[in-house]
Every structure is written in structure tokens, then in C-alpha cells.
Amino acid sequence: MMIALCGIALPASSQIWVWGPLITSSVFTFETADSLHKAQGTLDTANSGIWKIGSTVKPFFASPDTPSRAIMTRLDSAYGVNANTSFILNIANSFMNPVITFKHKFQTTAGKDGGMVEFSANGGAWQNVLGDCHTIASFGVNTDSFYTAQDTLASGDAAFSGTSNGWVTSTMQFLWAVPLRGTSPCMPLNNLRIRFRFLSDSVAENLDGWMIDSIQLKQYEYPGAIDEVIVGKLNVLPNPSHTGLFQFPELPFAANNALSITTVTGQLIQTGAYKRTVDLSMQPAGIYFYQVNNGNNRYRGKIVKSE
Numbered sequence: 001m002m003i004a005l006c007g008i009a010l011p012a013s014s015q016i017w018v019w020g021p022l023i024t025s026s027v028f029t030f031e032t033a034d035s036l037h038k039a040q041g042t043l044d045t046a047n048s049g050i051w052k053i054g055s056t057v058k059p060f061f062a063s064p065d066t067p068s069r070a071i072m073t074r075l076d077s078a079y080g081v082n083a084n085t086s087f088i089l090n091i092a093n094s095f096m097n098p099v100i101t102f103k104h105k106f107q108t109t110a111g112k113d114g115g116m117v118e119f120s121a122n123g124g125a126w127q128n129v130l131g132d133c134h135t136i137a138s139f140g141v142n143t144d145s146f147y148t149a150q151d152t153l154a155s156g157d158a159a160f161s162g163t164s165n166g167w168v169t170s171t172m173q174f175l176w177a178v179p180l181r182g183t184s185p186c187m188p189l190n191n192l193r194i195r196f197r198f199l200s201d202s203v204a205e206n207l208d209g210w211m212i213d214s215i216q217l218k219q220y221e222y223p224g225a226i227d228e229v230i231v232g233k234l235n236v237l238p239n240p241s242h243t244g245l246f247q248f249p250e251l252p253f254a255a256n257n258a259l260s261i262t263t264v265t266g267q268l269i270q271t272g273a274y275k276r277t278v279d280l281s282m283q284p285a286g287i288y289f290y291q292v293n294n295g296n297n298r299y300r301g302k303i304v305k306s307e
Contacts, residue, residue, distance in 0.1 A: 016099060016144050016173045028215040030069045040098075040217045041091045049085030050074050050198070050209075060107040060208040065167065073198050073209030079113070081204050086197035089215065093190055099218040100194065101171045105164045107208040113200040114153055114161030115210040117146075117172065120193045129172050130158045142173040153199060160210065233301035234292065240304035244281035248274075248290075257294045261303075264289070280305050 026038045030053050036043040053071045056062055073079040108114045118126040130149050133141045147160050198210050237247050257274035264287050285307045292299040
């Protein structure tokens with residue numbers, strides 16, 4: 001089910017932000033005729049170790065709903081011991097704010113062996129998507145149907161581990177349309193690479209490992225993609241505000257500006273002509289976003305109602 005709020009469509013149980021229509025998408029299906037090189041990104045399997053593309057007869061992987069071809073940790077045998085092997089998705093620089101989904105299933109020794117997703121930007125170090133840049137429905141790295149920070153291997157790395165309940169569709173989003181966090185290495189993200197990495201310990205297990213299919217890249221129309229000048233933030237005082245009353249600065253030709261206030265999930269709570277005093281006294285404590293727009297110039301920022 002989708003909830004539509006102020007032109008923002010959000011899956012009801014998701015942490016992924018979706019604004020506006022889908023601009024473009026592409027899917028890596030791993031079928032024989034499907035290329036690993038697309039305009040939106042490429043898959044690098046040159047040094048992927050035990051990761052192989054093809055068909056399988058392994059018992060957990062070979063279910064009736066398994067596609068004819070996928071990428072997996074070995075096609076016809078258990079994943080083995082002391083694995084530390086990966087393949088990489090390189091995102092085209094022109095593909096901004098990508099949403100990446102993938103179907104997968106896994107069968108590993110819980111807490112010992114498993115697979116994680118990492119990213120690197122601007123040639124920097126690899127980071128787990130549940131690292132410092134991870135957030136909940138905000139600007140940074142968002143995830144849905146993913147492992148949690150408590151799902152760790154013996155190495156301490158958060159990962160998919162144990163046995164999945166059949167196929168799982170997981171999503172990650174790298175969102176920097178409005179860089180509120182704004183600190184490296186979270187944003188901006190250029191030369192973005194995604195690494196799917198599998199680890200196993202020294203104990204041999206007769207288990208199938210990790211199988212991935214239908215890696216899809218999506219790009220939606222975000223506010224930063226329209227032809228307006230982002231002037232910057234306004235000097236709003238006090239911020240944070242204990243009372244919920246915020247004083248906005250005087251603007252030239254204020255009557256030509258519209259003001260809107262939204263929650264972190266995109267719910268519109270105030271809209272109308274620009275005004276100097278914004279009253280959020282009846283709203284719960286938390287972070288809110290304002291936008292002031294006259295059709296040519298736009299101010300954006302956040303205001304905080306404290307406890």
C-alpha cells in the first residue's frame with residue numbers, strides 16, 4: 001500500500017523516500033542475453049571469487065520460483081570456508097539519488113557466515129550501508145527489508161545471516177537531494193560503488209550461501225531536479241524552539257513567497273503565504289522542514305521543536 005502526502009508517495013512500512021514520477025530504471029537479470037553494462041551502471045565481476053553467474057541445482061536455491069540464472073556463491077556446491085569475496089555495482093555519476101532493489105535468498109550459519117552490502121563514494125573506504133551514514137527516512141542512506149545493526153557476524157559486521165524465508169526484496173537509497181547532513185563521507189556521493197560481500201569462517205558447512213537476482217537501479221524526480229535557484233537557508237530564531245514558535249526573517253517582496261512546513265516523513269502540516277511567525281506549538285517535538293518558494297528562488301532548511 002502507498003500513502004500519498006503532499007505529492008510524496010511513501011510505502012506504508014518503508015524507510016525509502018519517493019518524490020515524483022520514476023525517471024528511469026534498469027534491471028540486471030543475469031539472463032544470457034542481458035548485459036552487465038548499462039547506462040545507469042555496470043556490474044564488475046572480474047575478481048568476484050566464489051560468486052558465479054548461472055543456473056543451480058543446490059537444494060535451497062533451486063526452488064520452483066528460482067529464475068533460470070542468477071548470481072550466487074558457487075553454482076553447484078557449498079560456499080566453503082574462509083570466504084571473503086564480492087562483486088561490485090558501479091553507479092553512473094549522472095544517476096543521482098539512486099534507489100537500488102534486489103531479490104535474494106540466503107542459507108548460512110547464523111551469526112557466523114553471511115552477506116553484507118557496502119558502499120564507497122569518491123574513492124573512499126568501504127562502509128556498511130548500516131554504518132554512520134545510515135538514517136531512518138531522512139537524507140543519507142536509507143534501507144528497507146534489510147538486516148539490522150544487531151544482525152552481526154563474529155567479525156562484528158552487520159549482515160544477512162541465517163536462513164531467509166524464501167525470496168526477500170531489499171531496497172537501499174542514497175539520498176542527497178537536500179544535503180541537510182552535508183558532512184563527508186555521507187554526502188555528496190559521487191563515483192558511487194556498491195559492494196555485495198560474502199564472508200564465512202573456518203568451519204565447513206554444507207549450506208548454499210547467498211543468491212541474488214534482479215538488481216534494479218531506479219531514479220525518481222526529486223526537488224533538486226527542477227529549474228529553480230536554491231538560495232539557501234533562512235535565519236530562523238530560535239532554532240531549536242522549546243515553545244514551537246519560530247520567527248522567520250523579513251524577505252523582500254514577501255507577498256510573492258509561499259511557505260510550507262512538512263514532517264520528516266513528508267507530511268504537509270502547514271502551507272500558505274509567507275509569514276514571519278510559524279506556530280508549531282500543537283505539534284509533537286521533533287524535526288520539521290520548511291520551504292519558501294516564489295517560483296524562481298527557493299529557501300529550504302530544518303527547524304527543531306525541542307522537548
